[in-house]
């Protein structure tokens with residue numbers, strides 16, 4: 001469009017995160033489906049995306065980011081998802097816990113806790129917001145576990161403690177997964193495991209749990225976001241089911257932008 005078009009204002013840029021994230025593949029699909037070929041999807045990281053969002057928001061500048069729920073950004077800023085009339089970003093997502101093959105035999109207590117793990121967006125949000133406000137993820141996770149012993153005991157009641165068995169949890173450094181993986185890692189430490197967190201790119205995280213170099217992940221975004229990874233490895237892991245419901249992904253803009261749909265990016 002001419003000067004002042006939405007594309008011009010946005011410098012024809014969608015501010016993305018790490019290349020392997022499912023939201024990035026979905027955004028590439030949306031660029032195709034909505035005829036946004038003039039746009040560049042910028043690859044960076046979850047941290048770089050939120051830094052760019054903070055800088056733009058502070059100056060009330062236009063920005064569109066690959067966004068997801070649950071995430072602290074919705075508590076901190078006035079944001080909205082752009083409507084997605086073609087449904088490219090899917091409807092509601094759930095986050096699954098995935099264990100490596102054999103975890104039930106090798107570490108039955110960890111397997112049971114991971115299988116029982118289920119919490120709400122508000123629970124994850126507490127840890128995410130504490131981390132965003134400067135807390136170390138391990139401290140924020142420990143604080144949450146200490147304050148939520150009733151919920152935690154639903155996962156650990158009757159589970160036999162262990163004595164220092166080593167356990168590796170893989171994750172991608174998305175704010176939501178930093179929160180959940182540190183939290184469940186702390187719960188597993190409290191029943192005696194020596195837990196190591198392995199921060200990888202999305203493909204690496206899935207490969208780690210599928211090859212057994214990680215014991216589990218609590219970061220499987222389904223049915224859409226991680227569909228490709230799930231399909232690639234579906235014989236090579238144990239799906240322990242949902243640990244969080246009501247998640248979602250999409251393109252997100254500050255409410256001070258007067259666009260409402262992905263289609264408006266072409267105005």
Ligand SMILES: C[SH](C)CC(=O)O
Nearest residue numbers: 021022023068174221
């Ligand atoms: C960034 S969402 C937490 C997950 C994904 O897009 O792969």
